[in-house]
Amino acid sequence: MAPPSSSDSSSDHLPEALLKTLGLAVLERVGTGDTFRLIGNPPLWWATTFKTSPESPIAVGPLAPFLQHFLDESETAWRDNHDRVVRSGPWSHRDLTSILHQFEATALTASHRALLLIERIDERFDSIQQLLQQARDQRLHHIDQVKTHERTQTSLTGSLAIATQERDDLLALLQHLDLAAIVTNQEGRVTFASPRCLAWIECPSTTVIGQPWEQSLPIDSADRKQLRQAWKAAVPQRSRHSIRFAGTTPRWIDYEIHEDPQSSERRIILLHDRTEVHHLRQQLNHQMQFHDLVGRSPAMLQIYQLVRDVARVDSTVLIEGETGTGKELIARAIHYSSPRKDRPFIAANCAGLTDSLLGSQLFGHKRGAFTGAIDDHHGLFESADGGTLFLDEIGDIPTSVQTSLLRVLQEKEITRLGETHPRKVNVRILAATHHNLNEDVIRGTFRADLLYRIRVARIHLPPLRDRRDDIPLLAQTLLGQVCAATGKAITDLHPDSLHLLMTYSWPGNVRELKSAVEFAVISARVACLMPSDFPEELRHTQRDHRPPSSQESQHAEPKAQLLKALQQAQGNRTEAAKILGISRATLYRRLLAHHIDVAE
Amino acid sequence: MIQKKICLLGGFAVGKTSLVRRFVTGMFSELYQTTIGVTIEKKTLLVGDQDVTLMIWDLYGKDDFQNMRESYLRGSSGYILVADGMRRSTLDTAEALHQLAQSTLGPVPFVLIVNKADQLKEWEIDEATLARLRHKGWLVFTGSAKTGDGVPELFVQLAQKLLEAA
Ligand SMILES: Nc1nc2c(ncn2[C@@H]2O[C@H](COP(=O)(O)OP(=O)(O)OP(=O)(O)O)[C@@H](O)[C@H]2O)c(=O)[nH]1
Ligand SMILES: [Mg+2]
Numbered sequence: 037m038a039p040p041s042s043s044d045s046s047s048d049h050l051p052e053a054l055l056k057t058l059g060l061a062v063l064e065r066v067g068t069g070d071t072f073r074l075i076g077n078p079p080l081w082w083a084t085t086f087k088t089s090p091e092s093p094i095a096v097g098p099l100a101p102f103l104q105h106f107l108d109e110s111e112t113a114w115r116d117n118h119d120r121v122v123r124s125g126p127w128s129h130r131d132l133t134s135i136l137h138q139f140e141a142t143a144l145t146a147s148h149r150a151l152l153l154i155e156r157i158d159e160r161f162d163s164i165q166q167l168l169q170q171a172r173d174q175r176l177h178h179i180d181q182v183k184t185h186e187r188t189q190t191s192l193t194g195s196l197a198i199a200t201q202e203r204d205d206l207l208a209l210l211q212h213l214d215l216a217a218i219v220t221n222q223e224g225r226v227t228f229a230s231p232r233c234l235a236w237i238e239c240p241s242t243t244v245i246g247q248p249w250e251q252s253l254p255i256d257s258a259d260r261k262q263l264r265q266a267w268k269a270a271v272p273q274r275s276r277h278s279i280r281f282a283g284t285t286p287r288w289i290d291y292e293i294h295e296d297p298q299s300s301e302r303r304i305i306l307l308h309d310r311t312e313v314h315h316l317r318q319q320l321n322h323q324m325q326f327h328d329l330v331g332r333s334p335a336m337l338q339i340y341q342l343v344r345d346v347a348r349v350d351s352t353v354l355i356e357g358e359t360g361t362g363k364e365l366i367a368r369a370i371h372y373s374s375p376r377k378d379r380p381f382i383a384a385n386c387a388g389l390t391d392s393l394l395g396s397q398l399f400g401h402k403r404g405a406f407t408g409a410i411d412d413h414h415g416l417f418e419s420a421d422g423g424t425l426f427l428d429e430i431g432d433i434p435t436s437v438q439t440s441l442l443r444v445l446q447e448k449e450i451t452r453l454g455e456t457h458p459r460k461v462n463v464r465i466l467a468a469t470h471h472n473l474n475e476d477v478i479r480g481t482f483r484a485d486l487l488y489r490i491r492v493a494r495i496h497l498p499p500l501r502d503r504r505d506d507i508p509l510l511a512q513t514l515l516g517q518v519c520a521a522t523g524k525a526i527t528d529l530h531p532d533s534l535h536l537l538m539t540y541s542w543p544g545n546v547r548e549l550k551s552a553v554e555f556a557v558i559s560a561r562v563a564c565l566m567p568s569d570f571p572e573e574l575r576h577t578q579r580d581h582r583p584p585s586s587q588e589s590q591h592a593e594p595k596a597q598l599l600k601a602l603q604q605a606q607g608n609r610t611e612a613a614k615i616l617g618i619s620r621a622t623l624y625r626r627l628l629a630h631h632i633d634v635a636e
Numbered sequence: 637m638i639q640k641k642i643c644l645l646g647g648f649a650v651g652k653t654s655l656v657r658r659f660v661t662g663m664f665s666e667l668y669q670t671t672i673g674v675t676i677e678k679k680t681l682l683v684g685d686q687d688v689t690l691m692i693w694d695l696y697g698k699d700d701f702q703n704m705r706e707s708y709l710r711g712s713s714g715y716i717l718v719a720d721g722m723r724r725s726t727l728d729t730a731e732a733l734h735q736l737a738q739s740t741l742g743p744v745p746f747v748l749i750v751n752k753a754d755q756l757k758e759w760e761i762d763e764a765t766l767a768r769l770r771h772k773g774w775l776v777f778t779g780s781a782k783t784g785d786g787v788p789e790l791f792v793q794l795a796q797k798l799l800e801a802a
Contacts, residue, residue: 101676101691105641109707125705126673138673165672172648172670172699179723 058155063096065114065150070097070107072152081156085131096152102127103141103154110143114150126161207231215306220249222301224267233307238283249305254282263291267303271295278310288314327369329362330513331506335498339366346493347373352445354430354490355468357497360547363468364428366495370466371424379423382416387429391436396453399440405454417450417461424464430490431471431482438483445489465490478621500542500549507537510546514553515565524557528564536567540574595630598623602632637680639689640798641711645704645737646718647729648697651751654781655718656694659791664782671696674708683795690795698729706740713798714745716790721750721778724760745797749777749790 055062059079063072071093074082078090088094097104106124113120124141131137138161142153207230210217216233218226226249234241237254244252250263259279266273271293278288288311296302326340346353347370355363364383371381386394392406400415416425427433433441444450445465449458467490476482500507511529519526529537533556542548556569567575597616605611613623644652653671658664660677671694680689693712698704709715715737717730730748737746748769750761770776775793779786 101678102674105708105711108710128673128675136675161672165670168672168702169668169670172697173668175699176649176668 055153061154063094063152063154065152066093068115070095072096075151079156081131081137084133085129085137085156087132100127100129100139102129102139106141106143110141110152113143114145118145118148120144126157126164214309216309217307218249218305219296220267220303220305224248224250224303226252227302236281236283236287236289236307236309253279255279256282266291266293267305271303278314287311327372328365329369330510331503332509333503333505335503336506339495339497340369342493342495343369344373346370346495349493350374350464351492352465352467352490353492354473354494355466355497356494357468357470358499358543358545359470360545361497361499362546363470363497364426366497367424367426367466367468371426371464374424374464376423376464380420381424381426382420383426383428384416385428386437387432389434391434392453394434394437395440398437399444399450400452402452402454405452409454413452415450415452417444417463418459420463421461422463424466427465427467429469430467431469431473431476435481435483438486442483442486442489445486472622474625475619475622478625500545504538507549508534510549511537511553514550515557518550518554518557522557524560526557526560526563526565530564530566532567533565533570536570536574595632598626598630598632637687637689638799638802639691640713640795641691641693642794642798643693643695643709643712643715643737644718645695645715645730645733646697647720647723647726648699648702650697650718650720650723650726650730651781652697652718653694655716655749655751655779655787655790656692658781658784658787660692662784664784672702679791681792681795683792683799686799688795688799690791698733704733704736706736709737709740712737712741712744713801714747714794715741716794717746717748719748719750719761721752721759721761722755727761727765745794745801747775747777747790747794747797749779749786751779751781753778753785754780754782 056076056079059081061078061082062075064075065072073093074088074090082088086094086099088099097107102124106122109124110122113122122143124139126138126140128136128138138157140155140157142155144151144153210230211232215230216236217228217230218233219228221227225246226244229237229241229244229252234244237244237252239252250260250267253260253263255263262275262279266275272295273291273293275289275291278290281287281289287309290308290310292306292308294304294306296304326336326343329336329340343366353367353370355366357363367383368381371377384397389397395401396405396409396413396415398415398417400413400418401409403409403412427441440450444461444463447458448462449460451458471482473482473487473491477484477487500510508529511534515526515529518524537549537552544551552570552574553565555571556565559569560566561569598612601612601615602609604615609623609627610620613620616623618626644656646652648670649668653669653675654664656675656677660679673696675694677692677694678689679692680687682688693708695704695708696702717734719727719730727750734746737744750766752759766776766778775797777786777790777793779790781787
């Protein structure tokens with residue numbers, strides 16, 4: 037055991053051992069320069085790091101450039117402030133075999149001795165290094181992530197801008213094409229509705245998105261059913277007829293259902309507003325056809341207007357026109373455009389019936405009123421009560437019936453044959469004739485007072501040859517009707533056939549045209565009616581190019597014609613009547629009507 | 637023989653160690669090993685007709701974990717500021733370190749290198765920014781420790797300036 041010692045060297049023992057355990061090299065400054073001496077034995081690493089002899093003083097500066105620098109920094113700790121400890125922080129230095137090691141130096145003053153401690157901190161350093169490396173790696177990774185994120189965001193923003201632009205372009209295109217669009221998912225629920233579509237259905241998108249598409253449209257149940265079926269069927273689908281959107285502005289809409297090219301389960305429904313077309317078509321139909329009347333010649337358009345006018349009032353109308361011109365159709369048109377349209381329309385043909393038969397047919401009879409009257413019977417007037425009675429061929433009514441008819445018109449009541457008490461009836465009379473009733477009046481076969489009662493308003497139907505422009509339309513319409521009735525699929529008229537129809541004189545008017553078409557349809561071998569399919573007489577009778585003959589004309593000839601005939605007959609009225617093919621009485625009346633001096 | 641201390645200053649991972657290694661040993665590594673404390677490398681180069689030994693202090697990068705120790709700067713004749721072209725913020729760090737160096741060392745010569753020029757497409761620092769710095773009188777390089785582009789010029793130019801200043 038070593039004796040306790042008060043000397044400097046013996047007091048070194050404990051710290052020296054301590055320092056050795058810690059792996060520190062301890063150097064004491066010799067004087068005030070850069071020269072130091074090692075205290076005790078240096079750690080093992082010293083010899084492999086620095087070339088120094090342990091006994092002689094060591095110039096520390098040249099050992100390592102960092103130490104050179106550190107000596108300057110340490111000066112304060114040694115000279116000025118003895119309490120100060122200066123630490124170098126880590127620095128690296130290669131050993132004699134060029135391996136890099138980490139060191140740390142500390143300068144301090146202890147017991148008035150300037151000390152320099154040098155420590156190799158490899159292990160401690162490694163753990164610090166690892167920690168810091170991790171922190172910095174993480175920081176770099178984070179920066180990288182942020183960058184990637186920003187880049188993705190930029191590219192997404194770009195894509196979004198492009199997508200938005202494309203969407204806007206598409207909407208503009210739809211707008212331009214007057215189209216609205218709906219996109220549905222596989223369940224048929226709306227995932228997109230274009231602004232135009234929303235405007236049409238008058239709903240905000242919030243109430244439409246997610247709804248079954250056909251339910252979000254303001255349509256009736258039949259249209260809805262049609263749409264549902266179309267959506268389920270194989271696409272593409274197109275509407276067969278327009279569907280009607282209800283709303284403040286009702287619209288007629290055609291639709292097309294397509295598969296979404298991006299996803300076969302989704303559908304794109306395009307809607308076209310066809311309201312304008314619909315209206316135009318309606319107008320055109322209206323112009324071409326009025327009730328069952330066909331024709332758009334000026335004469336017919338005028339007649340349609342006249343029908344509308346007389347339909348509004350309740351007056352009796354006399355419909356004049358050649359046989360087959362469609363007088364009954366006019367009567368029906370008047371009835372069905374009048375306020376009586378929901379009450380009966382009854383047509384009676386007055387031609388060829390005896391007094392009693394016609395009387396009983398019109399007014400009814402009591403049992404036993406005449407031979408064969410085995411039961412009480414109400415007449416057509418009573419059947420037509422509240423409605424319209426159409427008396428065809430009124431010019432053929434026997435005089436006795438004319439008298440009864442006149443009373444009905446005056447009193448608005450009828451008396452059944454064999455009865456005495458009258459019955460009130462509310463019937464509108466429409467009458468038709470192919471006669472010239474004026475002449476009948478003059479001849480004495482028709483009561484003048486009845487004529488005036490009947491002829492409150494009159495409609496004259498022109499013969500077909502006077503409205504040849506309507507022949508193509510009529511022929512086509514009749515062809516359609518006949519084909520529908522017979523089940524034959526004939527769609528066209530050969531141009532030569534049309535020419536034939538256009539040049540024929542049609543004495544039997546539309547009725548004759550209709551039977552000619554029926555005949556042709558039955559004879560036809562191909563889907564187009566050929567001239568040879570039509571009846572012989574059309575092809576062989578003389579073409580009618582002349583103006584309607586005076587006999588056919590039921591109306592007064594133009595004044596010039598009358599004057600010409602008079603001139604030809606040198607003023608002889610019997611002769612002039614012969615030239616014109618009319619009776620002397622008729623000529624006389626017409627001369628009066630045209631204010632032609634009738635004095636002989 | 638003239639010996640000069642210079643420091644490399646810049647944010648972490650900008651490539652200070654890589655630039656020094658490229659200059660001193662001609663090598664490059666993709667592996668990032670952060671520098672802790674100080675590593676000093678020595679290289680002698682001929683400037684004009686003079687040999688100049690540069691004591692190159694590769695200092696640790698400045699960030700939240702490690703701050704710059706002013707004492708390391710002491711005795712520097714000049715410094716190299718390093719920024720990473722791919723990180724705009726490293727230029728701000730370089731400018732801050734420049735302020736610190738100036739206040740510690742006074743107006744000594746320095747150069748700036750914006751490193752990683754091999755990744756120009758990824759750069760966040762544009763020509764206009766560099767032009768603004770040049771306009772302030774800075775000597776600005778762009779280069780790459782990876783390819784070696786601009787690296788020798790960087791050191792030679794600084795060495796020249798050091799001699800001019802001396
Ligand atoms: N692409 C590319 N990478 C480089 C370049 N220079 C350095 N690097 C890489 O950047 C990372 C950091 O390089 P270091 O040289 O360690 O950077 P430092 O500035 O010393 O970093 P600290 O010591 O942490 O401050 C490493 O992964 C290098 O491989 C270069 O010019 N181009
Ligand atoms: Mg480094």
